[in-house]
Amino acid sequence: MSKLIRHTALAALLGASGAELMAADYKKNPYTLAYEGAITRNEPRKVNIHPVTYKLNGLDISANVYTPANFDPKAKHPTVVVAHPNGGVKEQVAGLYAQRLAELGYVTITADAAYQGASGGQPRSVDKPANRIEDIHGMADFISQYSGADSTRLGLLGICGGGGYSLAAAETDKRFKSVATVSMFNSGRVRRNGYVDSQLDTVQQRLQQASAARAQEAAGGAVMYSGDANLSDEQIAKLPFDLYRQGYEYYWKTHAHPNSTFKYTTSSLIDLMRFDATNQIDLIQQPLLMIAGTKADSLYMTEDAFAKATGAKDKELFKLEGATHIETYWVPKYMAAATAKLDTFFGRTL
Template sequence: MRKLISIIALSMLIAITNMVNAQSNKKPYESNSYSLVYEGAITKNEKGKVNIHPVNYKLNGIDIAANVYTPADYDGSKKYPTIVVAHPNGGVKEQVAGLYAQRLAEAGYITIAADAAYQGASGGQPRNVDKPQNRVEDIHGMADYISEYKGVDTARLGVFGICGGGGYTLKATQTDKRFKAVATLSMFNSGMVRRNGFENSQLNTIQQRLKQASEARALEVAGGEVKYIGGGPAATDEQIAVMPFEMYREGTIYYERTHAHPNSGAFPNSGGTYTVSSLIDLMGWDATDQIELIDQPLLMMAGNQADSKYMTDDAFKKAVNAKDKELFLIDGATHIETYWKPEYVSQAVNKLGGFFKKHLQ
């Protein structure tokens, strides 16, 4: 048995090395004037090309940092279909959300990607609060802001959520009918996972973790230390290799190494860190509660090799009133590979392009 475990760990270490090497051409954020870390990112605004516009706005008294992307030859006197892009849990706008926002702008859309309140370059204390009601409000807030942006056609407003942002997008669009079409990629149901564990691996500790969350909140209220899940030193190769789920192994590499970004408040890199007290809200929440309220066209995409795919399958089945709903599987892709691997990103972008073109006429 020990020999088998050693073989598995060694194979994981080799896979980690191969993934890092495959992405070794990534530029660090310091080399990009907008601190974008994805492949093919804009380095400067040029006439006749897609441009990026860093903006700030208030949402319930909190400063929100966002990037707006405008299509080539953008003319503010014209009207353009527009897409709101919601980033993953622990992500920032300069990573995968920015990649897809830029690619959709290349297809002719105005897009916006914002850092969630309490996260990234946005305001809010304590840092890295991750309450579902905040993340859903972030999506409403992006719609508020971009609806007033020059050139935006509010009658052709869509939304696209990635990972945790996908789950929050499903919740936001249940009631926000400004969004005429809804799409997700590698959807992650944050409430389900924080409550039950990934693939229901923590069912036996639900009450224990709720007690810890309650104690953490009491400590905060009393002016004591803010307790966090995660946020420690970067994981070693050996620590990554023994993580039980591929999404977490590849996600650690993505957020801590190949696509690391500093805009995460008190923490050195973006990642999955969040306050323990957030579990009070997270564990009682589910992206699929009232999902039958979604009556807009719905596209859900996932890698067919993603160990998180069960969440997309569950939500898709429950979205019984969505119009023209479609499940699109990206052959060969894992969850995190849909964030960066060119052949998988291109498949997703092409599918999004056809979907939004059809439904944002």
């Protein structure tokens, strides 16, 4: 059993559970990391974090590179690109998975999406699939040139919305030798059909709103936003889905970060609503691992994508028994199981 698994298993035994949300205060971390057990300083012979900035299509991209305890910049280490959830930033769950993989010997990188987080781009919170997919290609560009990273052993991990975009990126970017997702979220399907396909009757109405928002922007008017809400505890408790209830808890309270937001430009829906993470998914021929909780109300998206990924002959759907979508972001026992599975997968395929 690795040190990581021992550590997280111990945390679970000490009482961490899905019912106990632990606070992770970004203000107390010098790198503003908002997850438990985050690096607070770089020390020799330990996992280190390296904030970096690079250009992608003229924009400054803000990223964190994690290097393992045995890191030798003159050697070649297996490397994993980590894509963050919708509305998330590199300091939250993407950073947690990146650090955990670094503890197992991988060089990892996670970057804020263009127009989001600490990365550049105006207007803020543009959320177009083409941009998010290009962000993943851009992380691969940068980390492939990083001293000590092995570009011939490059893996891809996408979480939530980053999972859907990772599938799309891996369809054509064969630098990724294998691809994994955790709690995959098909952003196009949800923006088009509603969560659990609950808004099928308002597709055209919402497309009209998106078109009007784009016209307003083009005319020099105010940028319109969707998805932004300031809900009370009572309102959150009445939300119809676990993902939304627990998502508000995670992003607004226990693991909040000032760069993280649910909002996105309404005009982005023009692009989002014609996107689907499973379009051309048969082009993925790399080994594929998809991880999701058995109690996640988003599980249907992972199961749908997995079934359609007919080009991947080496593929596995790994379910975390009892986990909801958001619980795969932070609950120690689910993190331990997911990370152990990712280590086995990347260890075999990279």
